[in-house]
Amino acid sequence: MHFDDQLQRYFGTTDLDALPSGALDAGIDRMRVDLGLEEDRGRRFALWxxxxxxxxxxxxxxxxxDSADREAARNFMDLTDHG
Structure with a gap:
């Protein structure tokens, strides 16, 4: 999953600053639905x-x-919060 591809898929643009009012919330809602339905661990992690x-x-x-997935997510959180 490429970052720009996901932005385009869920928000219709790669420039989140250019989104019309409400489009961010709508895209996030679609992402949450897809996260709940996704069975592939890698794709699920990318969405999360x-x-x-x-x-x-x-x-x-x-x-x-899976506890390993939760630990990977914690590591991601640490990396992005302290980067």
Whole structure:
């Protein structure tokens, strides 16, 4: 999953600053639905990561059944918060 591809898919643009009113919330809602339906661990992690960067990610215990995935998410959070 490429970052720009995901932005284009969910928001119709790669420039989030150019989004019309309400489009960010609508895209986030679609991402949350897809996250809930996604079974592939890598794609699920990518969706969760983008939601995290947008400040809209669900809690780790809700998003990930596997403890290794939760730990990877914690590492991602640490890297992005302290980068």
């Amino acid at each position: 990561s983008l939601l995290y960067l947008l400040g809209a990610a669900p809690d780790l215990d809700i998003a990930f059944e």
